[in-house]
Amino acid sequence: xxxxxxxxxxxxxxxxxxxxxxxxxxxxxxxxxxxxxxxxxxxxxxxxxxxxxxxxxxxxxxxxxxxxxxxxxxxxxxxxxxxxxxxxxxxxxxxxxxxxxxxxxxxxxxxxxxxxxxxxxxxxxxxxxxxxxxxxxxxxxxxxxxxxxxxxxxxxxxxxxxxxxxxxxxxxxxxxxxxxxxxxxxxxxxxxxxxxxxxxxxxxxxxxxxxxxxxxxxxxxxxxxxxxxxxxxxxxxxxxxxxxxxxxxxxxxxxxxxxxxxxxxxxxxxxxxxxxxxxxxxxxxxxxxxxxxxxxxxxxxxxxxxxxxxxxxxxxxxxxxxxxxxxxxxxxxxxxxxxxxxxxxxxxxxxxxxxxxxxxxxxxxxxxxxxxxxxxxxxxxxxxxxxxxxxxxxxxxxxxxxxxxxxxxxxxxxxxxxxxxxxxxxxxxxxxxxxxxxxxxxxxxxxxxxxxx
Amino acid sequence: xxxxxxxxxxxxxxxxxxxxxxxxxxxxxxxxxxxxxxxxxxxxxxxxxxxxxxxxxxxxxxxxxxxxxxxxxxxxxxxxxxxxxxxxxxxxxxxxxxxxxxxxxxxxxxxxxxxxxxxxxxxxxxxxxxxxxxxxxxxxxxxxxxxxxxxxxxxxxxxxxxxxxxxxxxxxxxxxxxxxxxxxxxxxxxxxxxxxxxxxxxxxxxxxxxxxxxxxxxxxxxxxxxxxxxxxxxxxxxxxxxxxxxxxxxxxxxxxxxxxxxxxxxxxxxxxxxxxxxxxxxxxxxxxxxxxxxxxxxxxxxxxxxxxxxxxxxxxxxxxxxxxxxxxxxxxxxxxxxxxxxxxxxxxxxxxxxxxxxxxxxxxxxxxxxxxxxxxxxxxxxxxxxxxxxxxxxxxxxxxxxxxxxxxxxxxxxxxxxxxxxxxxxxxxxxxxxxxxxxxxxxxxxxxxxxxx
Numbered sequence: 001x002x003x004x005x006x007x008x009x010x011x012x013x014x015x016x017x018x019x020x021x022x023x024x025x026x027x028x029x030x031x032x033x034x035x036x037x038x039x040x041x042x043x044x045x046x047x048x049x050x051x052x053x054x055x056x057x058x059x060x061x062x063x064x065x066x067x068x069x070x071x072x073x074x075x076x077x078x079x080x081x082x083x084x085x086x087x088x089x090x091x092x093x094x095x096x097x098x099x100x101x102x103x104x105x106x107x108x109x110x111x112x113x114x115x116x117x118x119x120x121x122x123x124x125x126x127x128x129x130x131x132x133x134x135x136x137x138x139x140x141x142x143x144x145x146x147x148x149x150x151x152x153x154x155x156x157x158x159x160x161x162x163x164x165x166x167x168x169x170x171x172x173x174x175x176x177x178x179x180x181x182x183x184x185x186x187x188x189x190x191x192x193x194x195x196x197x198x199x200x201x202x203x204x205x206x207x208x209x210x211x212x213x214x215x216x217x218x219x220x221x222x223x224x225x226x227x228x229x230x231x232x233x234x235x236x237x238x239x240x241x242x243x244x245x246x247x248x249x250x251x252x253x254x255x256x257x258x259x260x261x262x263x264x265x266x267x268x269x270x271x272x273x274x275x276x277x278x279x280x281x282x283x284x285x286x287x288x289x290x291x292x293x294x295x296x297x298x299x300x301x302x303x304x305x306x307x308x309x310x311x312x313x314x315x316x317x318x319x320x321x322x323x324x325x326x327x328x329x330x331x332x333x334x335x336x337x338x339x340x341x342x343x344x345x346x347x348x349x350x351x352x353x354x355x356x357x358x359x360x361x362x363x364x365x366x367x368x369x370x371x372x373x374x375x376x377x378x379x380x381x382x383x384x385x386x387x388x389x390x391x392x393x394x395x396x397x398x399x400x401x402x403x404x405x406x407x408x409x410x411x412x413x414x415x416x417x418x419x420x421x422x423x424x425x426x427x428x429x430x431x432x433x434x435x436x437x438x439x440x441x442x443x444x445x446x447x448x449x450x451x452x453x
Numbered sequence: 454x455x456x457x458x459x460x461x462x463x464x465x466x467x468x469x470x471x472x473x474x475x476x477x478x479x480x481x482x483x484x485x486x487x488x489x490x491x492x493x494x495x496x497x498x499x500x501x502x503x504x505x506x507x508x509x510x511x512x513x514x515x516x517x518x519x520x521x522x523x524x525x526x527x528x529x530x531x532x533x534x535x536x537x538x539x540x541x542x543x544x545x546x547x548x549x550x551x552x553x554x555x556x557x558x559x560x561x562x563x564x565x566x567x568x569x570x571x572x573x574x575x576x577x578x579x580x581x582x583x584x585x586x587x588x589x590x591x592x593x594x595x596x597x598x599x600x601x602x603x604x605x606x607x608x609x610x611x612x613x614x615x616x617x618x619x620x621x622x623x624x625x626x627x628x629x630x631x632x633x634x635x636x637x638x639x640x641x642x643x644x645x646x647x648x649x650x651x652x653x654x655x656x657x658x659x660x661x662x663x664x665x666x667x668x669x670x671x672x673x674x675x676x677x678x679x680x681x682x683x684x685x686x687x688x689x690x691x692x693x694x695x696x697x698x699x700x701x702x703x704x705x706x707x708x709x710x711x712x713x714x715x716x717x718x719x720x721x722x723x724x725x726x727x728x729x730x731x732x733x734x735x736x737x738x739x740x741x742x743x744x745x746x747x748x749x750x751x752x753x754x755x756x757x758x759x760x761x762x763x764x765x766x767x768x769x770x771x772x773x774x775x776x777x778x779x780x781x782x783x784x785x786x787x788x789x790x791x792x793x794x795x796x797x798x799x800x801x802x803x804x805x806x807x808x809x810x811x812x813x814x815x816x817x818x819x820x821x822x823x824x825x826x827x828x829x830x831x832x833x834x835x836x837x838x839x840x841x842x843x844x845x846x847x848x849x850x851x852x853x854x855x856x857x858x859x860x861x862x863x864x865x866x867x868x869x870x871x872x873x874x875x876x877x878x879x880x881x882x883x884x885x886x887x888x889x890x891x892x893x894x895x896x897x898x899x900x901x902x903x904x905x906x
Contacts, residue, residue: 006640006643006644008618008640010639010640010643011612011618011621011638011639011640012612012639012640013610013612013613013637013638013639013651014637014638014639014642014649014650014651015637015651015652015653015654016651016654017639017651018651018653018671018674018675019653019654019656019657019671021674021675022653022657022670022671022673022674022675023657023660023670025670025673025674026670026673026674028660028661028670032656032660034656068643069643072639072642072643073639076642076649078675078678118656118660122654122656122657125613125654125656126612126613126638127618129613129614130612130613130614130615130617130618130621131617133613133614134615134616134617157466159464159465159466159579159583160466160578160579160582160583160586161582161583161586161778162583162616163587163615163616163617163620163772163777164583164584164587164616164617164619164620164623165461165464165580165583165619166617166618166619166620167616167617167619167620168464168583170617184466184467184468185464185466185467185579186463186464186465186466186467186470186525186526187459187461187463187464187465189467189525189529190459190463190521190522190525191459196467196529197467198466198467198468198469198470198471199468200468200471200472200475201468201469201472201575201578202784202785202795202797203472203485203487203571203575203578203784203785204472204475204476204575205795206785206788206793206794206795207476207481207485207571207785207788207793208481209791209904210904211905217475217476217478217479217481218471218472218475220475220478220479221471221474221475221478221479222471222474222475222531225531231797231798232795232796232797233795233796233797233901233905234796234905235798237905262797263797263798263799263800264797264798264799315778315780316778318778319616319772319777319778320777321777321778324616324772324773324774324777325614325768325769325771325772325774326614327768331655331656332655332656332659332660335659335660338662340659340660341659342655342658342659342685342686343685343686343687344655344684344685344686344688344715344716344717345684345688345716345717346716346717347716448686451662451663452664452686452687452690
């Protein structure tokens with residue numbers, strides 16, 4: 001990662017810097033507003049889970065180019081010295097309205113709006129998209145696995161296959177917000193206070209000449225918290241050995257906690273392993289399964305009656321393998337009080353500052369949303385999802401505890417009707433554009449067309 | 454990202470720590486060897502491009518738990534105080550043999566072998582897989598786009614959609630090794646000395662009331678290096694405006710460098726935009742295209758005759774969207790001089806220390822590889838791909854210059870026959886197992902089966 005001398009301010013696309021010089025040089029320095037939204041659902045998605053806001057706010061609070069940053073920028077020979085001096089003094093002085101992390105939202109809805117001098121809000125684009133895109137993808141994916149798991153325990157196991165150390169840590173956090181029990185990633189446990197879980201690897205077993213000896217050695221170190229991995233040579237033979245060692249542990253006053261299956265036909269093996277354990281009077285030893293788990297595999301196994309108590313969820317969920325990207329965008333919607341938009345083919349934007357209003361049915365379930373013009377003069381007609389979280393470059397709320405974000409998500413997810421949670425071909429939630437926003441959109445579009453004619 | 458007080462040593466799965474305590478407590482502390490290899494090709498892949506070694510070596514050289522790491526590990530209440538003292542003093546004292554970054558390799562071939570006290574080599578598993586997996590995925594993907602681009606200029610544009618800041622930086626580096634001209638990511642430019650490129654965003658255009666005015670403002674700031682984005686309202690109308698401003702620039706002694714297309718039917722639009730520019734006597738203004746680019750789209754456009762001089766390659770390549778993960782594994786192959794393996798269904802490993810030998814045909818092209826037992830007593834029969842890079846915890850070679858890795862890759866890629874480079878359904882390169890490795894494998898398997906019987 002970046003050394004101490006490089007700041008996150010320089011994590012930006014070169015065009016953000018070149019545009020900023022051109023804004024600055026041309027006097028185009030008024031206040032602007034940018035909206036971050038997701039244009040379309042990735043495959044099989046019917047909702048998104050907002051995540052990434054905490055990192056965005058920390059970034060904006062700390063925004064400041066270091067001398068090393070400036071030296072590198074100077075070395076590109078694209079920028080004027082006076083502009084580099086301007087960058088040296090630049091801080092983020094604007095405001096942010098956003099949906100809290102853990103909020104469920106839908107396409108076209110701004111999940112975050114940034115306002116401030118156009119240069120400040122422009123330079124932040126790359127980092128803001130990077131973090132909200134990644135963390136929303138991961139939280140959304142994790143929520144799908146949670147839904148498929150029907151209350152079974154889930155542990156995030158993807159540290160090794162996430163796209164880097166940073167992505168692994170943010171994955172652990174996103175999965176915890178979405179209801180996972182914890183993670184195998186010790187760094188994430190320390191950074192975020194997430195419970196950590198672990199079993200053993202095949203290497204531990206093969207380091208011993210004898211599988212039973214490897215289990216015994218592990219049990220001596222962890223007499224009350226052992227999970228034995230049973231598939232190194234043969235899953236059912238390994239389960240019988242685990243049962244033997246489990247009974248030895250009981251003689252010494254301890255209990256084996258679980259076995260882990262990691263390959264083969266998990267449906268068949270889980271049922272047979274469960275029977276072996278039950279026959280050995282080890283009915284409380286849990287069967288844990290890992291290897292290729294995602295919402296589709298978890299659903300398949302549980303639907304078919306697999307005897308699995310918990311899942312280690314790794315690679316496929318850790319990179320959101322079926323949907324590793326979105327088309328989220330951060331677009332200028334207002335400059336100097338004038339609503340703006342682009343008309344690019346299939347990439348139109350909604351002009352002006354906006355609010356998202358949620359309406360519920362008589363039982364409290366989400367019924368529909370309305371994207372409206374932001375109007376601070378009138379109380380919103382529904383539940384307003386965008387909340388002020390930063391003003392004049394300073395947070396207006398203390399950072400929420402992770403446990404509270406987890407509760408936010410759980411509360412929201414319980415109120416999302418099940419048709420939108422389907423892991424395949426979910427229903428499309430009703431998101432309406434308010435009349436006044438539609439009219440604004442038509443007016444601004446007509447103005448652009450007039451100027452082009 | 455991790456604060457200063459957290460070290461990369463704690464980026465590990467909890468089971469690496471629990472196994473290490475059990476190794477330590479049971480006296481299972483002899484030397485071990487782990488092989489890192491990729492079991493299968495992701496869809497449409499016929500080779501891999503090795504990357505990630507530099508980060509692995511830096512991690513191993515710096516390996517040391519911080520006091521904050523240890524305080525967190527203690528807080529899990531799983532570990533003994535004496536073991537925490539052991540961790541405090543732990544450094545990586547082993548060796549690494551590896552293929553240089555930029556090397557082309559194939560399934561089952563160890564790209565890296567780590568040897569040392571089993572506890573040290575075990576704890577490093579998570580970080581090593583994390584980095585080699587990610588960077589190899591990204592370098593391989595980038596090489597496919599390079600192949601499809603037939604010499605056209607490629608710039609990596611995915612900073613905003615990569616999975617985090619770290620992944621974005623490592624993507625820029627991997628793409629540069631694979632032959633991209635550079636990146637839009639300024640932080641990566643500064644960290645690695647990669648050339649940076651930038652154009653302008655739609656927000657710059659919409660911040661001005663008039664598209665021509667926005668181009669003029671940008672050209673005043675960048676009179677000789679401007680690329681105008683032309684699709685904000687209408688691509689061909691925008692191209693005509695760009696041409697007008699380009700001619701104004703010429704009157705002032707400057708030249709417009711390029712236009713950028715970012716939406717719509719790129720084939721049709723590129724040809725029409727080229728004609729508009731040519732008709733305006735702007736034949737040297739380049740047409741640059743971005744938006745949804747990957748090897749498949751670049752190939753489709755160039756095959757169909759698109760008038761595109763260069764591509765901004767973003768999201769789909771930046772997350773390797775069609776193959777965002779691999780099944781790479783880091784497996785114990787030797788403990789205390791005894792070859793080891795696992796027999797898990799579909800996840801068998803090759804026992805013992807290994808070497809990969811490359812054989813070429815009479816014209817120098819890659820013909821086949823042989824995975825052999827590592828045998829330091831005899832000169833290898835072919836070109837040995839695994840080289841010693843670390844001994845007793847210290848690098849044996851200076852870190853290579855990025856420019857040299859780029860040359861390594863270019864040299865290798867030129868010698869890979871084209872059938873293995875096909876972006877769809879490539880041929881399968883011939884990777885053989887030597888007779889002595891086959892015999893070792895059979896002997897070790899038979900030994901395991903005997904013990905299980």
